[in-house]
Amino acid sequence: MAYLPGFHPALSRVAATRDHRMQENMEPLDPEAKQALLRQFHPDHRADASRPIPFGPNAGEPCARELVDLLAASSRVDPARVRLDPPDDDVDVLVIGGGGAGAAAALVAAAQGARVLPATKLRLGDSNTIMATGMAAATGPDDSPAAHFLDTIGGGHFSNVPELVEAMVLDGPSIIAWFEDLGVMFDRSADGNFVLGTAGGYSRRRTHSCRDNTGLEMMRVLRDELLTRHIPVLEFHPAVELLLDETGRCAGALLQHLDTGHLRVVRARATVLAAGGMGRLHCHGFPTSNHYGATGDGVVIGYRAGALLLFMDSVQYHPTGVVWPEQMFGWLVTERCRALGAHLVNVEGRRFIYERQTRDAVAAAIIGECERGLGVTTPSGAGGVWLDTPVIDRLSGGRDRPRLAAMSARFRRFGIDIWQEPILVYPTQHYQNGGLRIDVHGRTSVPGLYAAGEVAGGVHGRNRLGGNALLDVFVFGRRAGADAARCARDVAPGRLGLQHVIDHNRRADPDAVVRSPLVLPRYAAPDPRLSETFHA
């Protein structure tokens, strides 16, 4: 569906102002103006954005309200009805999650000789990793891990856990080399050097890419390597609770087959939780760029097992989610567009923010522009601003087209040529900044339980920079996998138990209509013959 005639006046203003805008120099916001913008328009700052967590290790701390509903809900498991002995599987390392962090953890743990069982809710690779466009690492000649550290911690408003940032930036170059050895096809110039890109908040060119299918390329290579190493992967088996032994140590998990509903008990000497984030909770009703399984399960079951959380009131909204065509609503438009020079333009054809500001500020600016009535409204009432992608073509003389090949193909399928027409965008829920607290080895506050990737918090503080998520998942996936394999050599789990779930269910909100973890978002239209309350 191309642009309807109603869009034409606004579209011609974008075209008519392009020459002028290309002469314009937008200045970054100064720190005070940036903070003011965030306070006024960032969704995290809305009065109803968060609620205190009602009980558990972080009781009283603010948390995204949609997640509080799940943290406070009863378990979908009734411990009284579950027989845990004997376990179905007895392994050294259980990895929960089939994205980048889980795959990396499984490969590394297996390479150390551990018996590894990766289990995942959907298919191996169904994850946010697969959609990522770029991976940061300080490999450039004028870059350094220290510069990467400073950019990351400033982008996170100085709230990041410094040790985690340090671990991430120091591992970055080795992660690139690991992928070279695995046969990932990085974008390179003829001399072998990487084609480095940038993203909001970076002081150096730092993002590595494989065209605009970077995460896809890494994920399919990791999947192929897991298959080659004959590491069996349990697909369509989401974890619905962790298991603790009598000492409070994590001793595995209870999985539930998505098709049959049958439970599967996995005993493990160490467990790596790499279950991703929560975009599919649709905070404040935002659309999301996340994959289908991103329902916050990892935080829910980890918290229930006693793991401490960090920054759960901090959610990243990616500035540029698709508003039109409506079939693409919420899909991500990569930050690379802004890195390559695309302008953000309001209904009057004017730029309103320095486009390479950090994501939180750019998202807030777009929301502000729409709230001030300077957005463009679609027939169904959604609002957005223009991302003027034809500017990229003008700046590069068409040379940058291959760097956005996958994205332009997706728009072409729906009748829009991004090299001729701009894209209508509005922020989309993108990333869970917070998560389970970890140390540099990925250890959570629960013995035997590791966390890596988006389910963990602290690396990015209260705002993540583009390109750092893909690095984070591999750095901490590898670290967690390695330490879990080491730890598995020294410990033996005791008796498997669900006492923590019994305790949780006693405190859970008896009136809640949901049970958690959610496992999948409920997108199926309800039965119109039944009232809402009847089947709630």
Added chain:
Amino acid sequence: MRVQAGPGKAGGSGMGEDRFSMGTPQSARDDERVKFSYQGVPYQVPAGLTIMRALEMAGFQILHGSGCRAGFCGACATVYRDAGSPEVRVALACQTPLHPGMDVSLLSYVPVHRADYDVAASADAAGEVNRLYPELATCLGCNTCTKSCPVDLDVMGYVGALLSGDLPRVAELSFPCVSCGLCAARCPAGITPFTAALHARRAVGRRAPRAPELARRIAEVHAGAYDGELRHLRGLDRAVLEAAYHAREIRA
């Protein structure tokens, strides 16, 4: 079972008692309704939806066949037939607008063949791929694979390049592959083009010229060359650190 009908009342998996709204503005035109079929059973949904959203609006909770929902992951391979057409066609459900009268079925899994190999070991990757996938040589040249690719790759073109040993060409033509398996499901010669292409791409990636500076940077990190600077940054007072951040030179 690939999809679960209805909002999933209690029983069965016990996975569907709760409902959760998509929470997005209505991305459909409710005034205009479209008829389609899923596995032959008719449904009516608002106009303007993708196949995937149409299934959900018809009451299906998708279990297998929904992944990234943005065209990257290949989870939602779908076969369909348009009203009045004899031809069975293929698509990704999340990427394809619903046509009125379509009869649709998700094909969320293809039991594909792949061969093990050590990407680091082989000196002759082109020969190795052809040895591991000898059925490549039985290609009939019918072009069904290319016609079946939902992301419009020249699949037969890269099968030809595999046979002639031109792995960089294979990599170029197959790079955006989403591994949905439709080419393998449709190939009358029993070829699995995309797993052979993945092998080829990994061989190309593995043998690419290395970035000259990377090994040095890694050696510096291991030698602790950045530890002092990082320790200094970590030790700074918040105000000093903030000042350092805002004063840093931007060369991106």
